[in-house]
Amino acid sequence: MFEEASEVFDNMFKSSFPLTFIVFIPAVLILVSPLPAEAAHEFTVYRMQQYDLQGQPYGTRNAILNTEARTVEAEVLSRRCVIMRLADFSYDKYQKALRQSAGAVVIILPKNMSAMPQDIVQQFMELEPEMLATETIIPVYFAIEDDELLSIYTQTLTSSSSQGSLSAAEVLTLLQNKKSGRLAGVGGEELPTIVVVAHYDSFGVAPWLSYGADSNGSGVSMLLELSRLFSKLYTYKRTHAAYNLLFFVSGGGKFNYQGTKRWLEDNLDHTDSSLLQDNVAFVLCLDTLGNGDSLYLHVSKPPKEGTPQYSLLKELEMVVGSQYPEVKFSMVHKKINLADDMLAWEHERFGIRRLPAFTLSHLPSHRSAQRSSIMDVRSVSPSSRYGVEEPHVDVSKLSRNTKVVAEALARVIYNLTEKVGGGGGDLQIFTEQMQVQEEHLSAVVEWLTAQPRAAQLVDKDSSFVSTLEYHMGRYLKDVKRHYVKADKRDPEFVFYDQLKQTMNAYRVKPAIFDLLLAVCIAAYLGMMYLAIQNFGLLYSVVRRVTQPKAKVH
Template identity: 80%
Template structure:
């Protein structure tokens, strides 16, 4: 930079000295002066969900951003990037940005979301479904706060808040002198992902005692869901359910190794994909087993289907059913076993059966067992949630907290909740229950599985057939079960049940800029400066005589 300055000086002295001195000295001073701050900040942003389900679009439909930053306190938000902090977020503010046709919305999140106050967490969880309920053309992003991003927000907030309380002249001056930020994304416009495959996994343990044995099916979906796919870790829903399914597979594989404890039931374990998208993996798996094959455990005598969903927190346990079980059925026996075990061994746990009929008019099924109920298979879902409508099932706030880590397993759903499921899976006439009770849950392994599951986002749009999530689950199932295989679901090309879109994770740059009026004001100042210099040169004789008269010392009187 100093070499450039010296070159400017050299050219200046070679030409007309007075004019070049007057014109170029200010430019050189600006050139060599250090910049007061960094000109740009680069950070990662995570876009809101964009998908189609049963022909209905959801989420944001845009992924391009190149506009100036504002906070929601500004009077005008049209074609501006509105920055909000989670601590100050509200649905009214969000709707204000959408109504004014904002250029984009960026919501900043704390790095440790589990440390957020519970009232803020609960409020945002309840707002997530409303944000996704309808599509919007405004791109919506989420970003993790750092010092630079917080500084950008603070400066933008100061600029946006002051404009409403100043006079017109003060606003004009403030607008011309204040720093602004141009928010620009580096990605392209989003487009539909073609031939995306949702992967599910199946494994089994064969019973002993004959060919026509009843089958018990244990199911859990592994994908997570939230307002932003790349921030959906799903610790409770459904990392807890998958971890318990794997632990059940390990325990029963031990029992089925010995003749004395080898039960007269076939056990079928199914880890389904696309659970958050109306259980697409389970739907296709049922079609393959019931409609397109002659040999399947599901076509034989199915005792019941047990779905594990959201078992990681709370002091309650609910058995959700579409049809109350009748006395004398295996389903009724399981219900009574659960009631007995909870009341005798875990009195602090509140257990109940929740009956809800399947509403085929709804676009989305409530629980995974309803997929089986539609095909007339006896099924129910075990969960600590009393209702399927609770926001914990579909939130980016569903992360593994420090409290959960200390509780072991899946945050309170370790041995206390796991033993009731396994208690009910005994066979009449055998000493399986007593033997099962001697087997202990490996809490360290259970906790390690949950840690692994919650260390990565598992949204269905991010987990393809080559994902480490699928391969690791397949490895664990292969350790305990036989005939482990994959099942794939692809959307129909002519009438797709689901459509996913890309550009869900992008890089955003915040460039420090001056507003356009600053260029106008600077041009006026430069023109005034050059005009004054021109008049001074044209009238140099007059100016010189005035200066000489002023600076010449007065003659002493004799």
């Protein structure tokens, strides 16, 4: 019987390899089955910005990763996915990962960013532009922490500290517009037009985490509230002013104000359908107005005395000085530098086309980090202990700033200062039923910050665009939507997808274990092969050993 079995196995190896595979694979599976690789956690990750602006690439250029995880404390990071928490993040550590040609970088963000110490928040906001300034080859992702992800980080940190060559490791695998509306004045054919502008898009190192609460959710909220207030004044004949009011909400503001640029081209270069055919008194751009006790009027060219823009400057000074003495108001003059790749403020787009314009903001400089940060969120953060202005929206201050702008605009439109003989600083127009509604402002800010508004994520079919159009249509007439598309032949801007993905973390044995397992399997298969090839000899040896010895009496 054993001789026949030996012939069967011998023929199977010589003429039927698939059958051999079927017979021996269960043995391999039995050997490997106690040590499976288990999926530890599946979580959502958000990729760093990737876009081209005027032919210059920015952000990360890759998306796919499948590599072993390490923390930045490990000595060797080459071809590893480097995990780091925001609390431990620094630009030096980030550069260390890039210098060592890491396979990827994953930065873990806290669930509640407003609970982070303000020095860490400020440091990260200042680093975001530097991270985007240069082209990064490796994938860079952000993830929101949870218990499982923190557990993965802790275990990876332990492994990295001990260099973990024999311990378990984690392997991370990545699976694969503009609107305008107007209020028409009364009293003549060619009335001067005042344009109120705000861009709605947000910006940060990761598009899906860019909520832009203060920059520029506050500006859009103020514009909508101003349109509500002045629509009431323009409803009645006796308060219908001799100015046209044009409210313009633009997209692409964070990409060199591309939406505003294209809108100006459409309305100035094609005069048949222009909204700016009339005399433009001035353009007031609203940007980052939801916090602080300062207001700055940024101008490219100081207004001349006797012009409408000079009147607005003086009215702002008068309203702030008489009604809100706690607010510091000043004008900041900065010439337009056409050599720069990026314009400083939105009013510069209008200034290039020789339209009198300025930007009102609580920020003293366009270089402020919070204008382009994922830390710019709605939540109110704890009091700063470091003297740093916190990147969030204070609705009470936004309401105050809205009233300042509304009162100053009304004084210009109705020429109230001249009518009361240059005085009347304490005169308030928007009171009682006409007052600024803080609840309305809060609701609009809440809606704006309930979704990321990065330009890559907001298209013409977006519910955000439709809702914004509805809001403007409630108070304004002739609300129109304008579309901007990149020129296919010579695009000024190019966006890329794969900005939100799912990542899996698997617990696996280290590479040395795989090598040891392969050697054991090879040895096992070799022994089995030799045993079958020499089954007759093996049988005789076994029989000789197991055969009972004859007893001699």
